[in-house]
Amino acid sequence: MPPEQTKADSALTQHAITVLLIDDQAMVAEAVRRMLASDEDIIFHYCQDPTKAVHVATEIGPTVILQDLVMPEIDGLTLVRFFRAHPRLRDVPLIVLSTKEEATTKAEAFALGANDYLVKLPDRIELIARIRYHSKAYINLLQRNEAYEALVKSQQILSAQIQRAAEYVTSLLPLPILDGAITTRWRFVPSAELGGDSFGYHWIDEDHFAIYLLDVCDHGVGPALLSVSALNVLRSQSLPNTDFRKPGRVLAALNDTFQMENQNDLYFTIWYGVFNRATGELKYASAGHPPALLVCASGEVAELKTPNIMIGGLPGVEYKSASVTLELPTRLYIYSDGVYEVRKPDGEMWTFDEFKGYLLDLQGAESEIDQLYDHVRRMNQGDTLEDDFSMLTANFR
Known part of the structure; x- marks a missing residue:
């Protein structure tokens, strides 16, 4: 294996904090965009059509999803189910946004796989803190998985080398x-x-x-x-x-x-x-x-x-x-x-x-x-x- 390939394989991907907001109200999206604008290391994406949310999420690879619970076309809790059933999105942290502080709605959202719950619009400092907290945990998960895959690949290469060496020794x-x-x-x-x-x-x-x-x-x-x-x-x-x-x-x-x-x-x-x-x-x-x-x-x-x-x-x-x-x-x-x-x-x-x-x-x-x-x-x-x-x-x- 070329040295540059070995070096590349061993390096972990540096994932940027990437936020995907799913909300049918453009004014909410603009408010959230402004909250995050001063934090240059946070990349913001917005999806207004909830029917396209899963597709958009798979394309951009967010480190955290902000999702409204009350939207036309698709119920917010149903969308939570879709995200948690998707093999590429099931582990992405999901923060649901609601206009009400309802215990039963919170409980149902958490039961379906939501990671957090915020009443919109939250305070800027709190929102950014939660985005960073959940993104850090998810990035750590991604890097751990990358390290594991690299280890498995390395072990497979080493095993093949050892097998060839054993065959060579036996041939002598x-x-x-x-x-x-x-x-x-x-x-x-x-x-x-x-x-x-x-x-x-x-x-x-x-x-x-x-x-x-x-x-x-x-x-x-x-x-x-x-x-x-x-x-x-x-x-x-x-x-x-x-x-x-x-x-x-x-x-x-x-x-x-x-x-x-x-x-x-x-x-x-x-x-x-x-x-x-x-x-x-x-x-x-x-x-x-x-x-x-x-x-x-x-x-x-x-x-x-x-x-x-x-x-x-x-x-x-x-x-x-x-x-x-x-x-x-x-x-x-x-x-x-x-x-x-x-x-x-x-x-x-x-x-x-x-x-x-x-x-x-x-x-x-x-x-x-x-x-x-x-x-x-x-x-x-x-x-x-x-x-x-x-x-x-x-x-x-």
Whole structure:
């Protein structure tokens, strides 16, 4: 959207105080015109024919209507009904004018939707005060409605941008590997506001297989773009002077490249691992990220995590790595915290241990990630989670 259009859309209309008098007596109109003449910010319009009053009102858009109750052709109270039934005029303040101070007439006028009642001709000071009072309230209503419409439009534009960004992130994710010594499956469900999750895996060389998942703080298009930038760096192995077979070195290079002071104060967490199929060793490093879960054939479960700070916090940080020799076959689970940081129906947060236990009960099922997602969504009691749901599994045989 062009900047000038955005600026125009965000500005509220400055409505002038506009008075429409409906009265069959021209002498009354002239008297009211003279009362208002010295107040230059008040625009005065007059309609002598009550049968044309609704049409005239829709054309000029008054901020207040002054209307006589006794007129030929149309009864004043009937005209009040017409105004209150009209979609463009129903909220315009209506001050009825009468020659008599009658309680029953007042009551009926108010019951039909009149905002005020004056015996004509009123004192000039009182008339202007009431015109200003009712016009101010109506202008505030118009501007509130404009602000709401602008907000809805802005939210629709933002929602469309987020949807396009989510589709772009999804398009960059790798296809599942369904055959071979290493197979993978994954599930990525963006939140309504789009978190900063992304992940990938690829062969570095014929022996080393890299697998990783990262999560940028905050939500929206900005975090998604940072996530994609980091993902592309890992996929293309474009970090300078970096051996991508060494997880600690990779995280240190990411940290130096994506310092948060240069990324709109955004940082990210990551889990990065490299499997050597010749030796069966899995080297890994994590930076503020939830631990990966390693489930061995014996049923033993290990939490793979290293004590490193998130990426982008401080320059020149040395990132520690660790390693484990896999007992094949083995299954590895990598995920973001949006998978388990979910509020249960009782208001309590689902704990990591509860998540871990539920996942292990599903372990081995072909649709385990889908079952986990369905369970989380039921707990959340809604189709959309507060954060991205990102999980991938790798089976090593």
